[in-house]
Amino acid sequence: MASPKFHNTLRQYHRWVGFFLAGIMAVYALSGVLLIFRKTDFLKFEQASYRQLESGLSGKALGEQLRIRGFEVEEDTDGVITFAQGRYNKQSGEAMVLxxxxxxxxxxxxxxxxxxxxxxxxxxxxxxxxGLLFFVVSAFLMFLPRALPFKNGLKIAGVGFVFAVLVVLFGS
Structure with missing residues (x-):
């Protein structure tokens, strides 16, 4: 069985790594929340980009050149092709994409x-x-196996594991 000194040393490493990972976890948490809204315009802004293409492209050829998902021509006149994300000038070959x-x-x-x-x-x-895997393992090694916090921690971790598995299996 490991000594109390081992467990105290592990507590110290757990604390140091925890403080380091706290900043990283904040970034991951914020970006994870943003990804929930990725199919909406939440916090997004419109920006125009201009691309010089060959002149005189057809609607189909324009879609292949621009490689825009769901590309569809809305209007095709003599001089301009209009699509949902912008327009293309047939004479100059300039495409403006929003x-x-x-x-x-x-x-x-x-x-x-x-x-x-x-x-x-x-x-x-x-x-x-x-780092997170280290947290999982070190959380249990901080306490002596015969101690009540260790036994209760195993039970709570088991409930958390079952909860996560159920959400993954039935949540989507």
């Missing part, structure tokens, strides 16, 4: 949540996950 996105710091937070292995942010996501 996008809605979060302001600078918020869009970076959302990208943090969506990071994949092709993004350098995935290292932070892995480090955060490992």
């Amino acid at each position: 996008n809605k996105d979060y302001p600078f710091p918020l869009n970076r937070m959302v990208k943090l949540h969506k990071a994949t292995t092709s993004s350098p942010l995935f290292i932070m996501n892995i480090a955060f996950g490992v």
